Amino acid sequence: MTRVLIVDDEPQILRALRINLIARRYEVETAADGSAALRQAADGSPDLVILDLGLPDLDGVDVIHGLRGWSSVPIIVLSGRAGNRDKVEALDAGADDYVTKPFGIDELLARVRAVTRRTVLYQAQLASVQIGEHMVDLTDKTVSGKVRLTPTEWHILEILLRNPGKLVSQRQLLTEVWGERYVKETHYLRQYMTQLRHKLEPDPAHPAHLITEPGMGYRFTP
Amino acid sequence: MTRVLIVDDEPQILRALRINLIARRYEVETAADGSAALRQAADGSPDLVILDLGLPDLDGVDVIHGLRGWSSVPIIVLSGRAGNRDKVEALDAGADDYVTKPFGIDELLARVRAVTRRTVLYQAQLASVQIGEHMVDLTDKTVSGKVRLTPTEWHILEILLRNPGKLVSQRQLLTEVWGERYVKETHYLRQYMTQLRHKLEPDPAHPAHLITEPGMGYRFTP
DNA sequence: TCATTCCTGACGGGTTCCATACGGCCCCGC
DNA sequence: GCGGGGCCGTATGGAACCCGTCAGGAATGA
Numbered sequence: 001m002t003r004v005l006i007v008d009d010e011p012q013i014l015r016a017l018r019i020n021l022i023a024r025r026y027e028v029e030t031a032a033d034g035s036a037a038l039r040q041a042a043d044g045s046p047d048l049v050i051l052d053l054g055l056p057d058l059d060g061v062d063v064i065h066g067l068r069g070w071s072s073v074p075i076i077v078l079s080g081r082a083g084n085r086d087k088v089e090a091l092d093a094g095a096d097d098y099v100t101k102p103f104g105i106d107e108l109l110a111r112v113r114a115v116t117r118r119t120v121l122y123q124a125q126l127a128s129v130q131i132g133e134h135m136v137d138l139t140d141k142t143v144s145g146k147v148r149l150t151p152t153e154w155h156i157l158e159i160l161l162r163n164p165g166k167l168v169s170q171r172q173l174l175t176e177v178w179g180e181r182y183v184k185e186t187h188y189l190r191q192y193m194t195q196l197r198h199k200l201e202p203d204p205a206h207p208a209h210l211i212t213e214p215g216m217g218y219r220f221t222p
Numbered sequence: 223m224t225r226v227l228i229v230d231d232e233p234q235i236l237r238a239l240r241i242n243l244i245a246r247r248y249e250v251e252t253a254a255d256g257s258a259a260l261r262q263a264a265d266g267s268p269d270l271v272i273l274d275l276g277l278p279d280l281d282g283v284d285v286i287h288g289l290r291g292w293s294s295v296p297i298i299v300l301s302g303r304a305g306n307r308d309k310v311e312a313l314d315a316g317a318d319d320y321v322t323k324p325f326g327i328d329e330l331l332a333r334v335r336a337v338t339r340r341t342v343l344y345q346a347q348l349a350s351v352q353i354g355e356h357m358v359d360l361t362d363k364t365v366s367g368k369v370r371l372t373p374t375e376w377h378i379l380e381i382l383l384r385n386p387g388k389l390v391s392q393r394q395l396l397t398e399v400w401g402e403r404y405v406k407e408t409h410y411l412r413q414y415m416t417q418l419r420h421k422l423e424p425d426p427a428h429p430a431h432l433i434t435e436p437g438m439g440y441r442f443t444p
Numbered sequence: 445t446c447a448t449t450c451c452t453g454a455c456g457g458g459t460t461c462c463a464t465a466c467g468g469c470c471c472c473g474c
Numbered sequence: 475g476c477g478g479g480g481c482c483g484t485a486t487g488g489a490a491c492c493c494g495t496c497a498g499g500a501a502t503g504a
Contacts, residue, residue: 084326091332104306167363
């Protein structure tokens with residue numbers, strides 16, 4: 001069952017979306033403002049977020065950044081503003097789709113299907129992974145032993161662990177964790193990779209699982 | 223480098239998209255009708271398809287179905303028709319996004335980034351090739367055994383493997399890897415071909431898969 | 445205030461790439 | 475048969491780049 005978090009401050013739209021999604025057998029949670037959205041997303045870890053940009057408390061793009069700080073949940077943005085700037089900003093912040101109001105409910109549902117179709121695959125399985133002596137639990141966000149990871153560390157680690165054995169380019173990591181504009185800031189990555197290794201690898205100087213591929217990116221090998 | 227296949231029968235749009243994408247360092251291929259699109263997609267296995275629905279020969283949705291028959295390449299649909307029915311049909315056929323004309327080029331580029339951000343990581347187009355005793359996996363960027371390849375080695379090898387059995391000219395390799403200005407520097411190629419052979423061929427002195435065609439170029443034979 | 449996390453700059457060491465040189469093979473004309 | 479010129483494969487040294495690490499400061503929240 002796909003769990004959807006709807007974030008909107010207009011009760012009518014909220015209600016219409018809720019009814020239609022429940023009718024299609026989605027599990028629905030709702031939030032009326034940005035901070036509630038961030039809290040509930042962290043709490044419930046939904047499979048999809050439908051986010052209205054016109055929120056009373058926070059700027060919509062900040063909510064996207066907030067979510068992207070630790071999660072790669074798919075986000076569909078709703079907005080009354082049809083300007084190019086707004087769209088580009090939201091999409092580059094990490095949104096997966098941008099729908100302009102007014103919209104047909106059929107279109108939105110089709111876009112929900114399109115976005116989840118892509119991501120369901122990748123969300124699959126992988127509850128916990130062994131790295132060296134540590135067990136990393138992705139759903140609980142816990143590591144065995146006395147290891148604690150920061151939000152950014154989790155975010156990076158999740159991307160790597162969800163692609164076991166595959167090369168993940170620096171560009172991909174940087175855009176997903178920090179955003180499109182940070183593709184040049186490779187020293188962010190270097191910083192956090194050393195931290196992750198010191199927390200997880202048996203011998204951080206000679207990593208066995210979090211591998212560097214010079215000039216390309218990083219790879220998690222189980 | 224992300225390779226994009228643009229399918230559109232209007233030369234102006236084709237040209238505008240091509241210029242803008244190339245300026246953003248995408249590799250661009252174009253097709254003017256549906257059957258050419260399917261052929262070129264099968265041939266070049268692009269990383270993204272931008273598909274205009276108003277094609278002269280085939281119905282756009284049929285092109286989507288045709289692609290989805292064997293590929294999970296992301297598809298962004300362009301269309302002059304803004305009806306809900308059209309959108310739902312295209313998205314449910316397998317399109318990842320649906321953009322209505324007229325659209326801003328900035329928006330389209332942002333959507334391109336959004337879609338590829340998702341799919342570059344997770345699409346599993348099983349692309350692995352056997353060379354001698356080694357299995358080469360192009361999506362994971364791995365080679366069986368304790369073989370590791372550098373970025374430039376991967377770049378060259380990818381071009382050759384993408385054209386199995388075909389002759390690839392030195393000019394093509396040099397321009398794709400080093401750039402237009404380096405077509406004369408054939409010793410770069412010689413250098414890297416030996417390295418690749420030493421890493422992959424069973425008997426590097428008598429290559430069986432990475433073949434030299436004197437005066438012309440190189441060829442990968444499976 | 446303190447603690448945590450994130451950002452930023454700097455530096456040493458290692459890898460990768462560039463550049464040059466040299467030897468072998470083949471084809472060709474003499 | 476002989477020599478020369480392409481063309482190709484291989485070796486090697488140095489330059490450029492990339493990466494890991496340390497340290498300190500800014501921002502945030504308790």
